[in-house]
Amino acid sequence: MSHDTETLTGEGKPAAGRLWSGNFKLYLTARSGSMLGDAMLPVALSIAVLAAGHGIDGVGYALGAWMGALALFMLFGGVLADRFTPRRMMIIADLVRLVVQGGMAVAFAVGTPSLPTIVVLQFLSGAATALFQPGVASMVPQVAEDVQGANGILRISEAISGVLGPALAGVLVAVAGTGTVFGIYAATYGISALCLFALRLTPVKSTEDSEPSFWRxxxxxxxxxxxxxxxxxxxxxxxxxxxxxxxxxxxxxxxxxxxxxxxxxxxxxxxxxxxxxxxxxxxxxxxxxxxxxxxxxxxxxxxxxxxxxxxxxxxxxxxxxxxxxxxxxxxxxxxxxxxxxxxxxxxxxxxxxxxxxxxxxxxxxxxxxxxxxxxxxxxxxxxxxxxxxxxxxxxxxxxxxxxxxxxxxxxx
The missing domain is CATH 1.20.1250.20 (MFS general substrate transporter like domains)
Structure with a gap:
């Protein structure tokens, strides 16, 4: 089924009830990539900002910009996911984060970026994450009929990412440099976007013409x-x-x-x-x-x-x-x-x-x-x-x- 047949109101559940369906494997890969990237961020960003000479206050501003944007735009992300389907919003968010964190990689590879540049880029990354996160809940029932089993596997992946991400970021900074770390970090979102795009989901009838306003x-x-x-x-x-x-x-x-x-x-x-x-x-x-x-x-x-x-x-x-x-x-x-x-x-x-x-x-x-x-x-x-x-x-x-x-x- 082609991707352009999706509707603007939602996507249907898969016909197969197996937990380890092709859709779930793709979704698990997408989420694992995103979660690994998110787990790498605090360590990679902290080391990068300190190495750039912006001090502990700079670390706070950079991490705060990411978290503040996430909190500020989360509710809007929920509405947009309902209007334009969660997968579309998640792919857009991944592509934005790919570009933003790729920009961080280039900035650190060619020199020392200013603190305002870092803060703006991380604010954009946090805003994109806010567009991604609401769809996480509704995608699970679409890719796995065994919702609890799927959530268990995703939680295991999250726990593993939480341990490996910071350690991986620390080792990569020491071995390959800050720019390389952000390049790898950006790549995790590229992998996520590709896997989400490859999902085969059953469309439902569009109700675009009858949808209420955004604020409603x-x-x-x-x-x-x-x-x-x-x-x-x-x-x-x-x-x-x-x-x-x-x-x-x-x-x-x-x-x-x-x-x-x-x-x-x-x-x-x-x-x-x-x-x-x-x-x-x-x-x-x-x-x-x-x-x-x-x-x-x-x-x-x-x-x-x-x-x-x-x-x-x-x-x-x-x-x-x-x-x-x-x-x-x-x-x-x-x-x-x-x-x-x-x-x-x-x-x-x-x-x-x-x-x-x-x-x-x-x-x-x-x-x-x-x-x-x-x-x-x-x-x-x-x-x-x-x-x-x-x-x-x-x-x-x-x-x-x-x-x-x-x-x-x-x-x-």
Whole structure:
């Protein structure tokens, strides 16, 4: 089937129900490439900006520009994905990121780019990522009938990328230079675009002539989001959890581990966290609970091990064990949550509703990372990590206390 037969309102599901269909293999390759590139970005960009002489403030501006653009345009990306199909928006986003990060590669290969140049390029990359991300949710049901199994495999790939990406970026900078790293980084988006273009999806009848305005679609997405108590309930609780548990724990926990055990221990701990994510994704592929969010709450409780283990100064072996379980819990929750959203929300609304989900989660994490340093200075790093642990368990209890969340039945 040719690509120009796609409609402007959505794309159908594949006829085959096999998980490892040709479509899913292509989509997995596309997502793995994008996730590896995204995992490389913080390390590659930080080293590049510091090497260019722009200092730690420059690193903050560059990373902040990428994250700020992502947060700013996410909701618009959801509407555009519903209007022009998620695949089209994802391919456009990949091509923009290919050009932008390719521009970074050229800039560092021929000289030292100015900080404003770097900030503008990363803002454009973040804006493109905002166009890409909403379609991630709605594409899974289109390429795999076993949505939960597909989400489990994607979560495993994400965990592996999270470990390999930073390490690969660091090694490549040392061996081949900054320009080469950004060239490889750009290439991951080219691979993603090619794989997405190669997908063979069944079109549905176009409703372009009857589509409401852009702003009306945005408001409609909010109404559908707010009408589902289980959905906004999880996001409301996650605003606290993401900010004061996950958002704070990651930077402060890393600082504590480096201070107490050294950078090697941090590398081992992060590798264990990634390995736990692989295991969590694998288990979530096979466990099919009737009440997925009730079961997924286990993951929130397990992640509370992430802040408490460095806070109490446990031996490295116990730190590794705790972070492995934390990674397991985060991945287990992630698979069940993604599957729930993808199977409970109507296809024609999924991109917009998912955009509100991602925006809320992203806001919490960004705020938490911004507050981590000041709060650690105010309360002390170890007391802050103990507080994060307590809040993590409290949020888990709140998640279980909301009836619409704990009683939600699986749609698969």
């Amino acid at each position: 679609q945005l408001v409609e997405g909010w109404r559908e989001f707010a009408a589902r108590g289980w959905l906004w309930g999880v996001i409301a609780i996650h605003l606290v959890y993401g900010c004061f548990v996950a958002g704070v724990s990651l930077p402060v926990g890393a600082d504590l581990v480096v201070s107490d055990y050294g950078s090697t221990a941090l590398g081992i701990g992060m590798a264990a966290f990634g390995a736990g994510g692989v295991a969590g994704g694998a288990v979530a592929m096979r466990v099919r609970p009737g009440r997925p969010l009730l079961s997924g709450a286990i993951g929130w409780a397990l992640f509370a091990l992430y802040p408490i283990t460095p806070a109490v100064g446990l031996p490295v072996a116990l730190l590794v064990a705790g972070w492995t379980l934390a990674g397991f819990g985060l991945a287990y929750w992630g698979v069940l949550w993604s599957t729930t959203v993808q199977t409970q929300i109507p296809t024609e609304l999924l991109n917009r509703v998912y955009a509100y989900d991602v925006s809320g989660s992203l806001l919490a994490l960004v705020l938490g990372r911004s507050l981590a340093g000041p709060m650690a200075s105010l309360f002390g790093a170890r007391p802050l990590m103990i507080l994060a642990t307590v809040l993590g368990l409290v949020c888990t209890v709140l998640l279980l206390a909301v009836r619409s969340i704990r009683d939600l039945r699986s749609a698969q």
